[in-house]
Amino acid sequence: MSYFDVVLQGLISGILMGFIYALVAGGFTMILGVMNVVNFAHGNFVMVGMYIAYFLGIKMGVDPFASIGVAIPIMVVLGATVYLLTIRPILGQPQYAQMMVTLGVLIIIENAIIWIFGGEFRSLNTSYTTAAIALGNTKVSVARLLAAGAAVVILSALFLFLHRTDLGRAVRACADEPESAQSVGIDLNKVFVIAFILGSILAGMAGCIVMPFQVCCPSSGVDAVVKAFIIVVVGGLGSIPGALVGGLLVGITESVASVLSSPASALVIVFALLIVVVAWRPSGIFSRAR
C-alpha cells in the first residue's frame, strides 16, 4: 500500500461517513431552523433507531435497512409525543429553558432504553457487515457504502419534499419568515409538529442504516448530537444543503486528518475547522437570513 492509497482510503471513508453524518444533521438542522430549538435529544432519536434495527434484526432476522419501515411509525409517535409534551409548552421561552428541556428528554430516553434493553452494548452481524469492495489497493466498506447511498436517497427525498410540495414550502416559509408565513394563513403549530416529526424520522432512519457496522449502547446518542451540532454550525443553521456540505466537510476532514496525522488530532482539526468557519461566516456556509 502506498501513501496515496492510504490518503485515498481516508478520503473514501470520509465521504461515506460524511453522507451519514449529513442525514443525522439534516433532522437536527430542520428542527433548529424551523422552531429555533436546539434539540439535544436528537442523538438519542438516532440511538432509538439503532435499537429498533437491533431488536428486529436479533428477534426476527430483519435487515437493518428493512427495519426503516417499522422505525418510521415508531419515530412519528415518539416525535409527536416529545413535541406535544415537552417542546410545545416551552416554545418562545428563553433558549436555555429549551436546552434544559431537551437535555431532560435525552436523559429520559437514555434511561428508558436502559430499562428496556439493559445498559450493555449491542451489535448486529449482517452478511455484509465486514464485506468490502476492492478499489485498487483500497477497500470500500459495503455496509458504509449502502448506508451512504441510503442517506443520499433520504436527503434527496427530503429536499424534494421541501421544494416541491405545498407542505414543504410551508415548512420552509416558517423557517425563513415565521411572521409572514403566519400572515398568509400557515398554521405555525401544525408546521412545527410536522418539522419535529420529520426531524425525528430522519434521526431514526439514520440509526437503522448505521446498525450493520456500528455498536449501540444507551449513551450512543451523545456522540451523534455533538457531531450534528458541529455540522449544522459549519453548514448553516436550518439548511439541508448546508447539512450535506457540512457533513461531508466534517467526515472528510476527520478521516483524512486521522490518516495523515493521528486519530486524536483529527478531532482537534475538526474543531479547528469549526472555528475557522464560524470566524469566516458566523452563520455557517449555507446560512439563511432570518
Next chain:
Amino acid sequence: MKKSNCSGNLVVRRIMVLLVLVTLILICPVGVGQTAQEVKLGYDVGLTGPASPWGKRAWNSLQLILDEFNAKGGIKSMGGAKIKYIMMDHQSKPDIAGSNAEKLIKDGVSVMMGCNSSDCAMVASQICSRAKIPFIDNNDHDPMVTARGLDYVFRVCPNSTQITGGSVEFAQWILKQTGKTASRVGILNSQQANPYAVYKIWERDIPKVFNVVYKETYPQSQQDFSGIVANIKKLGVDLLFQCAFPVDAILLTRAFKEQDYNPLGFIANNSGHDPLDYIYATKKDSEYYLVTGTYSNDLKVPMIDELRQKMKNRYGQDYETDHSDMLMANAVSVLVDALERAGTDNPAKLRDALKATNLNVGQYWYVVPDGCKFDETGQNIKQKIVTFQIRDGKHRAVYPAEFASIKPVFPIPKWSER
C-alpha cells in the same frame, strides 16, 4: 452458720462469675460474642456504559457468592454477621463513581468494592481512602489505582504493568516456538485510562525487544477505523499489540477483516478483548485472537467448574463465566477472609487484616492462580498472568505451559482462508 456460709460463698461466686464475664466482654475484640450483626459493603460498579460488559458479570458473581455465604451462616468470627451489599451504578462515568462513593460512605458502609473501570476506580478509591474506608478493587488494571500510596486501597487483580509484561513475554515465546520473526511491530490502543496506561508501558518496553514501526492511540469516540488500518497495512506491521475497550475491540476486528489485514498475529492486552461479549459480538471474526490477561475457564483449578455450574443454575444454562465473574470471586474471598481474621468491620482493623492477606487458590472461592498477597502499595503480587487464544468461540489457555490446554495457532490464518 453452715447455711449462712454456703449462702455467702454463693454470693461471692456469683459476683466472681459476673466480674469475669464483664472483664471478658471488655477485653474481647469488638464483635466477638455479638449475635448476627451486619457488615455493610458498598459496590460501585458500571452496569451501563462502555464498562458494562465487565460490571454486569462482576455484579452477578458478587450476588451469587455473598447470598450463598450469608445463607450458610455469615462471618463466624463476628457471630454469623451477614454481609449486606449495596450496589450503585456509576454508568462508566468517573464523576458518578465519585458521587456514588460519597453516598455509600454517608450511608455507613464499612468497606467498598469497585469499579470495573480504571477511570472510575481512580476517583472512588481516592474518596474511600480519604474517608478511611477500605477499597477492594476487584478488576481494574491501571497501575495508578494502587501506585498513589493510598493506605486503604487494595487491588486483587494484577495491574497493567504485570499483564503487559506477560504479553511481551508471550510474544517472544510464541515467535521462538514457531521459528517466525516479527520484524515490524505495531501498538494500537484506546486513549481510555487503562488502555492508555498499557500504551505508555508498551511504548517503553516493546522497543527493547522488537522493532516498533507503528504506535498510535485513538479517542473513545472513534467509529471508523479504516484509515488507521490502512496506515498499519502501509507500514507492513506484522505483529500488532492492542489494548481496547469492548466497543472499539469489536469495530477494530471488523475493520481488520474488512481491510483484509493479515499480520502474523494480534496480541491483545485483556480489557476489551477479554469479555465473552467480544466473542458474542464478533462471532467467528474473533477466532485466533491472542489475549494476555488474568483468567481462562480451562485453567486447571477444580473449583472453577463448581462456580461455573452455580452461575448457570442462577443465571441460566447459557450463562458462561469469564474473568470478570472469577475476579469478583477472588475479591469476595479476600474480603471474607479479612473479616474473619479481623473479627470486626471496623475500617482500620479491616485494613490491617487486608494488609496481612495471604490467600491461596481453593480458599473460600479463590480460583485464579496463585492467590493473593498484597505488597506495600496494596497490589496483589501473587497472581499469575495467562495468555489464551480464542478458539471455537472459547478462551483456551496457551501460555504459560503450566496452564496451557491447547497449542496456539500461530501465525493466524489469513481472513480469506478462514
